[in-house]
Structure formats: structure tokens, C-alpha cells
Amino acid sequence: MAITKQETYAFDLEKTGNFFAILNYKDSDVTEEKSECLFCDDVIYTYVKPTFMDRISDVLHEQYYQILLENISKLPKGALFIIFGFLLFLNISMLSIKERFQLQ
Template structure:
């Protein structure tokens, strides 16, 4: 009676130990650290021309409610600013707005928070009076409630990308999404394939030895 030899599966044991460690190491790291970026487009300063420029001058003398913005307190008062902007929009009066008074004591964070406040309040028009007062203005343009706005087929704002379901999740199109994986994911995949290849070769050699 032929005595069977024990098969020691060392490559498989190594891969079973290393792969969970690799998964834990790379999964515990933050692959894509989130950043919030705000792009401010500031035009070059030039001499004002009424015939071609669309600047703040045409609305400078409107009736503005003045609000003093204290340094480093904009975020604390953001809800108050939003409520005042909502009231401005609901009143819907002609040639009105809010003047947020800022000066050299205010920092960059105060300006960013004011811009974010405009977005949260859905304030359509706002501007910084650069080169003159330096104040931040929220301008309200009167909207006729009886007027019907008509679209002409052109839209602005967010960019939307449309794709068909079958092309994105089947066939070669699905494989192309592998290119978007983070770099550590390739190490894990390569290590798994390498250990699997070594394991298969080891099993093959063991079976060949047993058959002899």
C-alpha cells in the first residue's frame, strides 16, 4: 500500500497572511484627501468706459442696507446674513441691495464665507467693489411677477455628462474604469496575482512528485 505524503502549502500560507495585511495597510490610508477649491476670477484693473464695461458703477447709487462684517465672525453670523438676503429677495423692491462693510481687518476666510453665504441664500448677483470702497455688495434686480421667462435652449451652470448604461457597465468600457483606480490598488491586485501564480505552480509540482 502506497504511503501518501503530506503537502505543505507554504506559498498559500504566505499569501493568506500577507494579503490581509496589505488590504489593512492601504485601506487605512486616505487615498484621495478631499479639498474644497474656489476659483476667483479677478479682471485686470483698467479705466472704466460706460459704453463697453459692465461694472458696479451702474448700480452704485442704489439703496443698500449696510451690515458691518466683524473680523472672524462671519461664519458665526452666516445664518443671520442668509435670512437678510432672503428678506431682500422676498421684498423684491427696485434698486435695492445689501452692503456688507469689510475692511483691512477682515481676512480671506471672511470673504470666502460671504461668497458661500450668497450661494446658500441663492443670491444671484453680488460683487466686490475693488478699487473703491472694497465692500461686498449683494444686488437685487427687480423681478416682475407677471413676466414669464422664456428659455432659448441655452443653459449655464453645472456640467452634466450623460452616458448609456450598456456602454458603461459591459464589455471593454467596463475594463477602462480600472484606470481610475488609486495606485495602491494596483499593488494589491499584482500581489494577489503573483501569489496565486506561485501557489498554482507549487500545487502542480507537488502533484507531479506524488505521481512519480
């Protein structure tokens, strides 16, 4: 390998098992065209599509709870009783469903 002074080598392990020194031939008649930088001063953005869990965590970490707690204090007293009653009956109904499935 040192004798050939090549940069790249290849093995054909599947068929012949031969060792190849790959020659990159450069034609002297061909001239390289110099072109200006196509990506100079460009900004490349990578867009990652948010998953469902990313959207949920965005909702949980935003200021929605702060806004909700600020606005709950502005509600009239009757609305708070309705919300509390709804949550109480929701809890009771969930417990009754849980007990029904445990008996069967």
C-alpha cells in the first residue's frame, strides 16, 4: 500500500477477495471552473415538526395557569359554587365507575 502512494483502497470480499488501489485520474485538458460561494452569508434553519408531547408540554409550561388563576378570582361567587359542584360530582361519578368495574 505504501508503494502505490494512493489515498483510497478497496477490498472485494464478496466475490474474489482481491485488494484494489483506486486511481483517481485527473485529465490535464479539463480545467476546474471557479464559482462564487453559493451559501455565503446564508442562514440555514432546521425545522423539527413538534410531536404531541411537545405541544402538551408547551401548554403546561406557558402562562395559561397564571392567567386562569388571575381570572378565577374575578368570577362571581355563584360561578365558583357551580365549578366546585361540577368537580365534586365528577369525582363521585369516577369513583362509582371504578367500583363497578372492580365488582365484575
